[in-house]
Amino acid sequence: MENPDDAADGKQRVHLRSGSLRGAAPATLHLLPCEVPVSRPAPVERFFTPAVRSGADGLQVSFRGRCLQGEEVAVPPGFSGFVMVTEEMGKGLIRKLNSGDAEDKTNKAQEPLARDFDRSIGATGSFSHFTLWGLETVPGPDAKVHRALDWPSLAAAIHAQVPED
Template structure:
């Protein structure tokens, strides 16, 4: 089977360098309710340093003239938060690698992140919060039930 057929069948493998996980420095994360239509490095630290206001009912900040409301979300027990970056993508500005094996390295780690929403607090129905609740729910569903 040539690489084109394997890529078309979805046989891509992702590897994470375990040494990078241990050495990843602490990172500050903000999950914003917007999409950036670019895929390149950006000087985020230079342009995004929010002046967060702590209100009685959560966090508030302005982003490009819009009011955002947010809350700090902890990483659930038993899980680890890490920022992963693909390594070896070829020269900058060049075509992406055509390999089926992708190598990721951790560039940061986190124990919590700030989840932002437009105008109102994210709330328990936020997709991210539901996704973070799934591992403990799955463990409970699949746990051995004691016989009486």
């Protein structure tokens, strides 16, 4: 990607700020069945503080007058979950979990981005499980999230050595 025309082709390089992974604080995650058309940090914890109830059908909560039912989903064994954020051009990593913005102090010697189409990402939180919510029903084993989390074990099985018999 040394060619300057690569930017025009829509190609991007993404650089991981690995120092941010070590300092990522534990985060509580809720995957909601809705879309919020915003591409900037939002003070979600000010507006979404769920009063989760355990019911016969799993977890229950009300969101804007609608009943949501959910379940706890674990990250596959051998993997870790991270909340990632894209770094703004010319600025340090934006760290926003519960209060204010701060630069990533774990990576003091951050190199500047090489090109306009390069992007850097870093972790603002880590998790080993999250709550998956469905609108009026528990998402269940056929949910896209469950199928996506099955990929690591499927990929390992596909790429495993086959004994010659």
